[in-house]
Amino acid sequence: MNILNIACGAVGAYCSGRLAENGAKVAVTIRSSFEEIKAKGFEITSIAGNFKFMPDEVLTSSKEYKNDADYIFITSKVLPNANTVALLDGVVKENTVIVLIQNGLSIEDKIAKAYPNNEILSCVAYLGINRTTGNKIIHQGGGQLRIGKFGGGPSLAAQKLCDAFNAAKIEVIYTCDIAFERWQKLLWNITFNAISVAGGGLKTSEICDNGLLEDLGRSLMEEIIKVANSVKVALSFDMIEEMITFTRNFPPYKTSMLIDFECKRPLEIEAIVGEVVRLGKANNIPVPHLETIYALLTSLDKLNIKNI
Amino acid sequence: MNILNIACGAVGAYCSGRLAENGAKVAVTIRSSFEEIKAKGFEITSIAGNFKFMPDEVLTSSKEYKNDADYIFITSKVLPNANTVALLDGVVKENTVIVLIQNGLSIEDKIAKAYPNNEILSCVAYLGINRTTGNKIIHQGGGQLRIGKFGGGPSLAAQKLCDAFNAAKIEVIYTCDIAFERWQKLLWNITFNAISVAGGGLKTSEICDNGLLEDLGRSLMEEIIKVANSVKVALSFDMIEEMITFTRNFPPYKTSMLIDFECKRPLEIEAIVGEVVRLGKANNIPVPHLETIYALLTSLDKLNIKNI
Numbered sequence: 001m002n003i004l005n006i007a008c009g010a011v012g013a014y015c016s017g018r019l020a021e022n023g024a025k026v027a028v029t030i031r032s033s034f035e036e037i038k039a040k041g042f043e044i045t046s047i048a049g050n051f052k053f054m055p056d057e058v059l060t061s062s063k064e065y066k067n068d069a070d071y072i073f074i075t076s077k078v079l080p081n082a083n084t085v086a087l088l089d090g091v092v093k094e095n096t097v098i099v100l101i102q103n104g105l106s107i108e109d110k111i112a113k114a115y116p117n118n119e120i121l122s123c124v125a126y127l128g129i130n131r132t133t134g135n136k137i138i139h140q141g142g143g144q145l146r147i148g149k150f151g152g153g154p155s156l157a158a159q160k161l162c163d164a165f166n167a168a169k170i171e172v173i174y175t176c177d178i179a180f181e182r183w184q185k186l187l188w189n190i191t192f193n194a195i196s197v198a199g200g201g202l203k204t205s206e207i208c209d210n211g212l213l214e215d216l217g218r219s220l221m222e223e224i225i226k227v228a229n230s231v232k233v234a235l236s237f238d239m240i241e242e243m244i245t246f247t248r249n250f251p252p253y254k255t256s257m258l259i260d261f262e263c264k265r266p267l268e269i270e271a272i273v274g275e276v277v278r279l280g281k282a283n284n285i286p287v288p289h290l291e292t293i294y295a296l297l298t299s300l301d302k303l304n305i306k307n308i
Numbered sequence: 309m310n311i312l313n314i315a316c317g318a319v320g321a322y323c324s325g326r327l328a329e330n331g332a333k334v335a336v337t338i339r340s341s342f343e344e345i346k347a348k349g350f351e352i353t354s355i356a357g358n359f360k361f362m363p364d365e366v367l368t369s370s371k372e373y374k375n376d377a378d379y380i381f382i383t384s385k386v387l388p389n390a391n392t393v394a395l396l397d398g399v400v401k402e403n404t405v406i407v408l409i410q411n412g413l414s415i416e417d418k419i420a421k422a423y424p425n426n427e428i429l430s431c432v433a434y435l436g437i438n439r440t441t442g443n444k445i446i447h448q449g450g451g452q453l454r455i456g457k458f459g460g461g462p463s464l465a466a467q468k469l470c471d472a473f474n475a476a477k478i479e480v481i482y483t484c485d486i487a488f489e490r491w492q493k494l495l496w497n498i499t500f501n502a503i504s505v506a507g508g509g510l511k512t513s514e515i516c517d518n519g520l521l522e523d524l525g526r527s528l529m530e531e532i533i534k535v536a537n538s539v540k541v542a543l544s545f546d547m548i549e550e551m552i553t554f555t556r557n558f559p560p561y562k563t564s565m566l567i568d569f570e571c572k573r574p575l576e577i578e579a580i581v582g583e584v585v586r587l588g589k590a591n592n593i594p595v596p597h598l599e600t601i602y603a604l605l606t607s608l609d610k611l612n613i614k615n616i
Contacts, residue, residue: 199603199604199608200611200612202607202611212602213603216599216604219596219599219600286596288594288596288597288600289597289600291527291597292524292527292596293604294520295520295524296506296507296508296521296524296601298518298520299507299508299518299520299521303508303510304508
């Protein structure tokens with residue numbers, strides 16, 4: 001199995017690395033710490049067992065890739081200026097399956113338009129994983145992927161990939177409703193990521209310990225569910241208390257957006273918060289709580305990046 | 309004219325100091341920099357003329373005051389744990405007029421209950437004034453007070469005080485609707501103070517330059533006006549664009565809440581934001597934007613104070 005992992009950060013290194021352990025041939029393109037990773041590979045500390053991942057090729061750009069990939073993983077963050085389609089230039093062959101392991105909504109549309117004859121798999125990762133410095137990755141909890149075929153239906157290529165992941169210590173659920181999975185993850189992600197940053201740098205436990213913030217979380221989730229329902233995604237209001245309870249019982253956790261903020265990296269605001277605000281407005285669903293925290297987050301992000 | 313100024317900070321030093329320049333006998337109680345102010349008085353840099361204000365008495369507590377005050381000014385910030393009534397212990401005589409030069413809503417009620425036979429003047433200050441360090445005060449703009457009698461109606465004591473202020477370079481407008489004045493000031497104060505802090509430390513110009521934040525300002529003002537109207541205060545929706553335009557045309561300005569935040573001082577959140585959220589809820593006026601920024605501000609304030 002030939003894999004090209006474009007923009008291989010923490011999530012990419014873990015997923016591709018586990019497949020490489022089981023025999024896949026993996027090339028990666030890297031955004032930062034290129035020399036270090038080319039020389040030493042990734043060092044991954046994981047609750048499922050530590051390992052080292054030395055990719056077969058470490059590239060600065062997919063243009064350098066000369067092989068035919070069975071699967072191209074795109075694991076970049078979804079930022080406003082990122083052009084995912086351009087990243088695929090020249091490497092998508094007739095049978096290449098494009099796998100988006102990313103957050104956000106509607107991220108498949110542009111790819112499908114550019115490559116209408118290629119199969120696209122859309123993937124939501126539940127991996128408590130971060131890059132600390134350079135080539136060091138820490139995987140602290142979770143370990144599940146949910147994969148669906150863009151456009152729905154069964155898929156042999158997906159089945160093969162799921163089998164490979166399952167054999168490589170990464171549990172995968174194949175779903176025929178990946179939109180639901182994306183929204184379900186967003187429900188938690190928007191709420192806790194946004195409050196963790198806008199509230200001044202809070203772990204999940206600190207959010208749940210503060211009645212006003214926990215109620216704000218409930219209000220944000222209510223709005224997200226209404227927007228999801230308006231686009232025919234069946235999130236239910238029961239999920240609110242389930243997620244609150246789940247989060248309360250989970251060990252104190254620093255959200256990925258907060259880690260990005262503290263590292264002064266750009267935040268995935270547009271893809272996860274802005275998109276829901278825009279969908280709400282387009283569908284006449286009032287989203288005042290979302291719109292408030294969205295406006296504040298964009299300001300915080302802008303100042304944070306400027307201050308590098 | 310004998311004045312006791314309790315909790316004399318920047319606003320108090322300016323107001324009392326101007327009256328002292330014109331012959332009033334002023335005692336002050338001080339929260340911080342006691343020795344410095346006792347030794348050197350306040351040094352005030354003002355667009356209306358620099359001056360030094362050496363109070364007749366500098367006290368740590370009103371209990372030390374042995375005179376009979378004609379007017380007691382209370383110029384403390386309105387913080388949740390502050391007990392304004394206790395500050396008045398022993399110093400309110402039969403003819404003492406109590407003057408509240410403070411922000412916030414419903415701040416007169418407790419005083420009126422404790423001293424039902426004394427006249428209470430409620431005062432809103434439009435003074436662009438801050439304490440920088442120790443005994444140094446900077447007055448950069450504005451210079452107007454609006455004074456009204458609690459309970460309404462005319463007042464000889466208020467007239468006398470207004471005359472004294474007007475003679476001392478501080479313009480005063482006597483109003484029979486001080487509640488309207490308080491809400492009008494809140495309309496600006498909540499909006500720009502809250503966004504300046506929760507948006508990451510923004511001057512007014514930076515708020516107006518950011519479409520999302522300016523729209524957030526409009527949404528906050530709309531909610532404040534609806535709550536004001538629900539308690540029979542006649543703020544009008546026209547004020548929104550007036551205040552936006554006024555603020556846009558005003559030189560870049562750091563709000564007092566942002567200055568407090570940067571100095572790691574506790575913020576006046578409950579008196580100016582929390583109170584409107586609570587009134588909204590009590591009167592069934594939805595205040596989702598206010599409630600979001602209120603929850604975030606309380607968290608930011610708590611972390612900020614903790615980090616001293």
